[in-house]
Every structure is written in structure tokens, then in C-alpha cells.
Amino acid sequence: MRITVYSTRPYDRRFLTEANAAGVHDLVFMDARLDHHTAPTATGSAAVCAFVNDQLDAAVLHTLHSLGVRLVLLRSAGFNHVDLPVAAAMGLVVGRVPEYSPHAVAEHAAALVLTLNRKIHRAHARVREGNFQLDGLMGFDLHGSTVGLVGTGKIGRCFARIMLGFGCRVLAFDPKPSAEALAMGVQYTELPALLQASDIVSLHCPLTPATRHLLDAAALACMKPGAMLVNTSRGAVVDTRAVIAALKGGHLGSLGLDVYEEEGDLFFRDLSAEVLKDDVFARLLTFPNVIVTGHQAFFTEQALLQIARTTLDNATHFEATGLPLHGVTADKVV
Numbered sequence: 001m002r003i004t005v006y007s008t009r010p011y012d013r014r015f016l017t018e019a020n021a022a023g024v025h026d027l028v029f030m031d032a033r034l035d036h037h038t039a040p041t042a043t044g045s046a047a048v049c050a051f052v053n054d055q056l057d058a059a060v061l062h063t064l065h066s067l068g069v070r071l072v073l074l075r076s077a078g079f080n081h082v083d084l085p086v087a088a089a090m091g092l093v094v095g096r097v098p099e100y101s102p103h104a105v106a107e108h109a110a111a112l113v114l115t116l117n118r119k120i121h122r123a124h125a126r127v128r129e130g131n132f133q134l135d136g137l138m139g140f141d142l143h144g145s146t147v148g149l150v151g152t153g154k155i156g157r158c159f160a161r162i163m164l165g166f167g168c169r170v171l172a173f174d175p176k177p178s179a180e181a182l183a184m185g186v187q188y189t190e191l192p193a194l195l196q197a198s199d200i201v202s203l204h205c206p207l208t209p210a211t212r213h214l215l216d217a218a219a220l221a222c223m224k225p226g227a228m229l230v231n232t233s234r235g236a237v238v239d240t241r242a243v244i245a246a247l248k249g250g251h252l253g254s255l256g257l258d259v260y261e262e263e264g265d266l267f268f269r270d271l272s273a274e275v276l277k278d279d280v281f282a283r284l285l286t287f288p289n290v291i292v293t294g295h296q297a298f299f300t301e302q303a304l305l306q307i308a309r310t311t312l313d314n315a316t317h318f319e320a321t322g323l324p325l326h327g328v329t330a331d332k333v334v
């Protein structure tokens, strides 16, 4: 099957090419993001392959369908960027990679927690400058502290296990509590109680209409003064402007972000020689108690291998049966 693969970087091409060593599929790699301008480049392909910041809204899906595309392969677990009802109405099938390495994302969230708590980013800069003073670098013992998880799916449960390993008390909010999480000692509670009790709040829910700006000004005000917020889920789960106000007011103690509401125009590219045009993002970067990574939580060798294999398995299964191995529709996720 001919597949136009958008938003590819050298590492995507390497892992997909290796997974396609037998030459089962004809992969056409594009640097560009999939959007209204680039959708016509899928001409001649039966499938497109997209990443998290590609646009798969109604207009793009219509263009793809008119070109003969019948399959959308997401190289991600999240599918919030696809207009699934429109895809279904046109008979466009969508496949995703439901699980590639929950450990990768959970471990990155833990890295953000440790870095923020012990101010490793500041310590590193100081030591390189020959400044060995400790003032301003004090952290707190994770052991005995309370961690609140929003979402206890695959990634949330991995993160819970790591935090329990540190000796933390782990609270969680999830409309569908997990028996596995309960068995490992996670205590479920409602969101306001979780926010009030937690020293660290970590987000592991998908972006849906219900979770958009879940952490808004009111929710942030519920958090313990000086608490830490970590978001490795999707940027828009957090209201960035409200978070900046909470940081400026000193109520929010620290912030670790791997995702950002408007990351589509920033992440996965080298913009180091350009002027940063996003003033909200620029303000975030000025805080000493904020760390931002560019959507790299998934970025491990194991995860990329699994993403490439599952993506091509989805395509192969679609050719054989008309459905991907892991399909997603507006009302059903496999």
C-alpha cells in the first residue's frame, strides 16, 4: 500500500524504513505537516500517516478522501486532532498506536518532577558557571509527599508505580477507576479533593471536550499553595494563561510541561535562529520554576520501534480485512 507519511524527521524515517524492511508498503516521506496546503501531496496514496500536530479536520479529510485516501494511520495514541465523525461519515478508516511505551511517558513525567523539585536545571547552569552556592536549590523529600494523578490509564498507572516506589501517597481522579491502580495502593477521590491534597499533580488524561482547560483558574486556585503541576498529556488540558497568572501570583510552586496548547507552530522544529512570536510561550520560558520540553515524553528507542511496527501492522491488516488492527471511531476505540 502506498502511504504518504507526514511530519517525518530522520528518526521517524529510520524506524519506519526498518519496520518496512520487507518492502510490504511503499512509504513516501514528507517533512511537512499535514494541513490544508499539503493534503494534495497525498495524491496516489491509499493511506496517509500523521503525527500529533498534523491537521485532520473536516476540510483536510474531505481533500484526502477526494484523492482516494481510505486510511489514516496515526503514529500516536491520542486522536484528539482527528474529526472522527466526519471521517466515519466519509468511510475513512482511522488507525492508531494505542500503546507503544507507557513507561517512556511516565518516566519523562518523573524526570520533570525530579528536575523541578531538586532544581537540577538551575544547579547544572550554576555549576558550569563556577557557582556552587545552594541558596534557592532546596527541594522536598518525595518520600511521604502526596501525588495526584488525573487519569489512571496505561501511562497514569506506570507513573503511579514509579511514585509509589519513591514512597509517595498516590491519589487519583478518573471517571473509570482501574482495579490495577487500586490494587497497587492508589486512592481514588474527586478532582477538587485531589487538587487540595496533592503536593504534585500530574496529568495523564486524554484531551476531550470534558478535559479541555480542566486545569483552569478555578482548579489552579484549589491546588495546595506551592504545589507542582506536570503535564505530559495534551497542552489544552491546561489553560496556559491561567497557569501563568498562578505562577506570577506565587500560588503555583512549579510547572513541568511536555505539551503546550499552541505547540503545533513550535514543536519538532529548529526555530533557534528565529524570533519567538508566541508571547504566552515566551512568558512561560522566563520563569525559573518552569521547565518545558518539546513533546519528547514518548521519545525512546523502544517507543519509536513500537510506533513504527504497529503503524505498518495497522496498514497490513487494513489491506487484508478493511480494518486496521487498532481502529478508532467516534464511539469505539480498539
Ligand code: NAI
Residues within 6 Å of the ligand: 077, 078, 098, 099, 102, 105, 150, 151, 152, 153, 154, 155, 156, 173, 174, 175, 176, 204, 205, 206, 207, 210, 211, 232, 233, 234, 258, 259, 295, 296, 297, 298, 299
Ligand atoms: P489511556 O486511554 O490508557 O488512559 C487515559 C485515562 O484517562 C483513562 O483511564 C480515562 O478513563 C481517563 N480519563 C478520561 N477522561 C478523564 C477525565 N475527565 N478526568 C480524568 N481522567 C480521565 O491513555 P494513555 O495511554 O495513558 O495516555 C494518556 C494520554 O497521554 C494520551 O491521551 C495522550 O494525550 C498523552 N500522551 C502523551 C505523550 C507524550 O509524548 N507527551 C505520548 C503518549 C500519550
